[in-house]
C-alpha cells in the first residue's frame with residue numbers, strides 16, 4: 001500500500017513527488033511520459049534558470065524525485081476506484097493501492113490535421129503565446145483558431161510580432177461581442193490549411209487552393225480539451241475542462257488532489273510547479289491525519 005500515488009510525471013506531478021518523498025511518504029508516480037514540458041524547445045521564464053530545454057529540466061526533476069525515494073513507473077492509469085483504505089489505481093497490467101491520489105495529468109492540446117505540424121513544434125509552431133511570443137519580435141506570424149481563445153492569443157502576439165494573421169482553417173469566426181471588436185485588428189483568412197513547410201524552421205503554410213503564406217510562427221489556438229476521463233469517472237467537478245480545486249489543491253473528494261495544467265487555467269511551468277508543491281503538502285497533511 002502506498003501513502004500517495006501521483007498520476008502524471010510532468011513538472012506538477014514530479015514536484016508533488018519530491019515533497020511527498022522528502023516527507024517520507026511511500027510515493028509512486030505513474031506516468032505515460034508525454035509531458036507538455038518535453039515539447040518545450042526552450043524555457044526562459046522559469047525563476048532562477050536563464051535558459052534550458054524542457055526535456056533537460058524534466059530529467060533533472062525525475063532524478064530529484066528518485067533521489068528522495070519516489071518510485072516512477074511508466075504506466076497509463078485507466079481508473080481510480082475508492083476502496084476501504086483509500087483508492088485502487090488500475091493500469092493495464094497492475095493494480096496499486098494508496099491512501100491519497102494526486103492527479104497531475106496535464107492538459108491535452110488539440111492538434112489539427114495539418115501535414116508536418118509535429119516536425120516544426122518548437123521550431124516555429126507553438127501552443128502558447130504567453131510562453132513564446134517573445135521569440136517572434138518583428139516577425140510575421142499567424143494564429144490558427146476561430147474562437148475567443150484565438151483572438152486572445154493574437155492580442156498577446158501583437159505586442160511583439162510585425163504582423164499577425166488569424167487562420168480559421170475553413171471555419172467561420174465564432175466570437176463573443178467583446179472579442180468581435182478586437183478581431184477587426186487582424187487580417188482573417190478562412191481557407192483550410194493543409195501543410196506547413198520550411199527547412200530548419202517554419203517558413204510558411206500551404207492552403208487547400210495551393211496558395212502559400214509566408215510566416216515564421218504559427219500558434220495553435222484550438223480550444224484545449226483535457227484528458228479528464230479519470231476526473232469525470234471519479235465525479236470531480238470540472239469547469240471548462242479544468243478540474244476545480246480549492247487553494248490547497250483539494251478536489252473536495254477526500255484524499256484526491258489535482259494540480260498543474262489539468263487544474264489550472266494558466267498552463268505555465270511555474271504554476272504547475274507551485275500547484276504541485278501545494279498538492280504534495282496537502283497530501284502529506286491528509287495521510288498523516290489518517291495515520
Ligand SMILES: Cc1cc2nc3c(=O)[nH]c(=O)nc-3n(C[C@H](O)[C@H](O)[C@H](O)COP(=O)(O)OP(=O)(O)OC[C@H]3O[C@@H](n4cnc5c(N)ncnc54)[C@H](O)[C@@H]3O)c2cc1C
Pocket residue numbers: 007008009010011012013030031032033034035036037038039040041042043044045075076077078104105106107109121122126127128131132227230259260261262267268269270272
Ligand atoms: C511546446 C510547448 C512549449 C511550452 N513552453 C513553455 C514556456 O516557455 N514556459 C512555461 O512556463 N510553460 C511552457 N509550456 C507549458 C508547460 O510545459 C506546462 O504548463 C507544464 O508542462 C504543465 O505541467 P503538468 O505537470 O501539469 O503537465 P504535463 O507536463 O503535461 O505532464 C502531465 C503528465 O501526465 C501524464 N498522464 C496523463 N494522463 C495519464 C494517465 N492516465 N496515466 C499516466 N500518466 C498520465 C502525461 O503523459 C504527462 O507525462 C509549454 C508547453 C508546450 C507544449
